[in-house]
Amino acid sequence: MMDATVADPLIGQVLDGRYRIESRIARGGMATVYLARDTRLDRVVAIKVMHAGLATDEEFVRRFIGEAKAAAALSNPNVVAVYDQGTDGEHVFLVMEYVRGRTLRDVLSERGRLGPRAALEIMQPVLAALGAAHRAGLVHRDVKPENVLITEDGQAKVADFGLARAETASGMTKTGMIIGTVGYLAPEQVLSGSADVRSDVYAAGTMLFELLTGELPHQGDTPLAVAYKHVNDAVPAPSTWVPGLPHRLDVLVLRATAREPGHRPQDANAMLAEVAEVCAGLPRDFDARMGTAMPPPGGRTSVLPAPGMAPPGDSRTRVFDARTAPSNLAPPPPRRTASDRAIGALTGRYVLIAIGALAAVILGWAVWYQTSGQYDHVPEQIIGMRVADARNQLEQGGLDVRVAEPVFNDRVAKGQVASTAPGPGARITEGSTITLTPSKGRTPRDVPDVAGKTEAEARRILRGKGFTPGQVSKATSQQVAKDRVMRTDPRAGTSQSPDEPVDIVVSSGMSMPSLVGRNGQEAENQLRGMGLDVKVEKRKQDGRRPGAVISQDPEPGTGVSRGDEVTLVVNERDCFFREFFCDDGDRGDGERIPVPNVMGQPLDQARKALRDSGFDVKIGSRFGNRVVGQNPVGGEAPRGSEITIWG
Template sequence: MDATGADPLVGRVLDGRYRIESRVARGGMATVYVARDIRLDRVVAIKIMHAGLAADEDFVARFIGEAKAAAALSHPNVVAVYDQRTDGEHVFLVMEYVAGHTLRDALGSLGRLGPRAALEIMQPVLAALGAAHRAGLVHRDVKPENVLITEDGQVKVADFGLARAETASKMTKTGVIIGTVGYLAPEQVMTGDADVRSDVYAAGVMLFELLTGRLPHRGDTPLAVAFQHVNEKVPAPSSVVPGIPLRVDELVTDATSHDPDRRPRDANQYLAEVAEVFGGLPRDIDRRIEEASRTETSVLETPPMGPPAGGRTAVLDAATLPREYAPAAERTRADRAIGALTGRYVLVALGTVAAIILGWAVWYQTSGQYEHVPRSIVGMKLTDARDRLESSGLKVRTAKAVYDDRVHKGDVVKTDPAAGSRVASGATVTLTPSRGITPRKVPDVSGKSLPEAKQTLEDEGFKVGRTTSTPSQTVERDRVIGTDPDAGERRSPDEPVGIILSTGMSMPGLIGQDGDTAANRLRSMGLNVKVEKKKVDGKPSNSVVEQNPAEGEGVSRGDEVTLVVNKRDCLVDAGPIQWGCDDDGGEQSIPVPDLTGRRVDDAKKALEDSGFRVNVTGFGGDNVRFQSPRDGEAPRGSTVTIVRGP
């Protein structure tokens, strides 16, 4: 860990919530700190973008976008992204803090892993990448440094999506590619393009490194290494470490094909292939390869091998990987020569051979009687987990599903016995599937616009479901009426929440109705009514002959609507005559609309449009708190008093 005494961020509280406690590491793009979320009282990791990159708006935008995509991943083998924040010049991510060490640390101590150990650790790595690939996310930086091993042996993959943000930046950052050039697919070197098959290539390179203790391509400069990725194939691991089975070799060579179409289509297919090969390996193959490398006298037919370039030979026991590491003992050629010259060492060598033969006898008697519950089962789809266990000769029972905030609905939350445990062949393993994320209350988004409602639901962790529309006499057009399920009900965020959007009020059909009655009906709906007069022969006097909008169209309070009313005739005795009356109909009484609660300006206009004079009184507010007369009828042209208030 770096010294933190001189770091000005240590001790500071970012965004009023995250107190920086110590610095963990510094990379080409960001610095990682251990911090405490003082609101939730938990330890977190804070990844703060370097100031030079934070000044690049395009980079920051992509950084934030990829952080959101990474946060959407919910998988037990993925380091969770909790939050993304900005505090002044500091742009940072809040992530799950993983106490433990990296796979790079383990390789540094052990040199290399045996085939079973390597494939067992690759399975949770590929499960994590597979979850990302299903979500449409490309990691772009698969390497041992980004594989974390917790103190209790769980494998987690870090930095999902951040490499994409880095390579998308318009800035030229010297040295960014140096740390990862050893894992770049040929297409990344040639064009800069990458997809899920590029992650598969990097995973194949990492498997080669786990098996041999070194990278397949090495050179004095990053350019030299990149040139080899484009022009040379990744060799079979057995060319470095004799005794590695052909099917393990093929896992590496297929994944690192120069033609992306010849690789597994994504990490999920690669995981299935790795799991199949792993299931067919002898349980003691790692020990056999190790013993063959330690002595020239071997019970194996494969020739002895020495430690590969790049590290000491080391093998992990697959039953305990990755929690317990057992460094391989090394013997030099000089030791073996001395042993051949002295009887003492001859006796030791004979004793070693006898012990190996005895071990083989014990293994022969007990192999097939025991299995191990694979660690990769947790987070796997229930049907796939069942098939995997049953193919290993184990029986499977399914327990009642439980809610889990880290495992998707339908995937395995836990096993009994626990993952990694040794069980008798034919034993029963109980799988507990996830019901999804723990239910929480659906927020109230009524009255919001559709984008606002979606954002609120997403901020609360819910998926947004289907949007439906329906008329409403109380909710304005394009505003949310409610949700499905209703606000306040509890729903797992794994289940989508539908949004019900208002199309506004439905315009009634008024053709043929009395014009005054029709106009007042619309005003009572909060609409502003414009009345036009038009003489239409053959239609009743003062009846509505046209309307706009048409019947059934959506309208909202405050909208202006138009009625075309047939001019009225004044009748005396048998026929129409002009008897000194006009089209207003004299002192006709008309209904007074109740506008209490409406805005004063809107109410004044509605009353005037109805044919009333308006007297506004009161103070201190814009809404109608009292109206006289409030209802009933009053002569056209009479005065209606409205009192304003808050």
């Protein structure tokens, strides 16, 4: 059979005039990964080249490029860096950091499972990488051991951000991809195909279960059977598969893999905090004590179960390092003489008597403890529950519950339990008092100033600062242009928790007055004083007073902004000798008209508004581009008189 490297036509080619393909690393369901050299920077890189079928799918390529850009923006030492993305002829490719090492799947295949501390220590950098993506609004969608790379110096890095979304968008079926991923799919991904940051949390919790037990929690003969279990069956506690695992690990895994997304940690950063807390509570030699210390590479040296694990013959029996085996399993016992056996029998009789007496004491103490001295533990899953639900559960357990004043908490949503006293896991006796402290939401921060922005821009800015845009209302304004934000509620600079919505007030502009029937010249002057661009049309209409407004556009009450064009239709006068047959009030000789207030406007705009209103304009001293002084300000002045403004 011809060597794959020799047969691959890309070997030896230079993509985009820069990346020389040197060898093939791996081939997957959607791409082939090559080792290459960046000839421009003279460094080794990994290049993922999309398969031809995907490269011709325009929707896939569009999504792929967008997600690649988002992934390239991530700056975290635990994320496989994305350097470049490009197209060379029929080849769509992604240039990434080349990681020397192996995948977490390789580690699991070699060692079976990991000890609790080892598993938690690997999960922390994985969650840190996912947390960086979640802060950037990016969802991985395909968290699994195959996408976690372990470098030669033991550092964990997460790869393939965004590729799962791009492939899903392509609408193409890839059975290999489905089979490889279905074991980690969150229920909402199975039911609707949608995924958010909490779907990544579910996959991370499933992966932690696998690290602790060596098996996926849901298994079946077909991908459909596995998907069905994700939707309908809860993930079991890891300690039911590996006896001896700490209770806090069970709580951690069960919270992360809750079938309801709202019951999980709200993102990878929240889960990271919980993982770090549990890990800090385990002694450094905990794995060695359990007999599950990670064996050396290639070193499955015994099939004897470690202490506290399943007995021989159990389907969940795990291998362990012979160096951690109890000493009484190592050397064979020496041969014994008859006298040795006699002494041993006598000694054994006394030992049995002593053991029996000790057992009776222990039994009596246990009976007393379960009747007179009964105790319980503060449930760890209370944190994050709704206060009413937590109270009900604790009171049903015979505890006296008190609720303290709410506090701000960045990890627990508003209305949920932020802390307890005594703390989770603490021993308490029946009838004891436990105090619940609710969360009143995330720590307050200043509401940003979005005045003058469009509604869409304001929403984007608020979300960028962690706030949720609330209701949008309209109000008239002489100063703020139509469809621009006037203010927020609460106002900019006010300190508020991001859990509370920020309402937006948008300007509907100035309200167009009702002018029909008014003197046309007066109506025109009023509109110009509002900063509007007035167009006057003449039309003859019998039965109406000459010179009066007979129609207007826009209609009364319509929102308008400075600079908008409005049209007045004025009834044309029917007179030949204006000075004899027209009313003096309509002549305009020496007429006084309103003076627009242009304070604060740009000088050019203010000058135009005054001239359009019928005045001459003089600009006095000028130190800036906006009007800081005006004479006269408002009131009325003769048409054609001079108005002075200063900048």
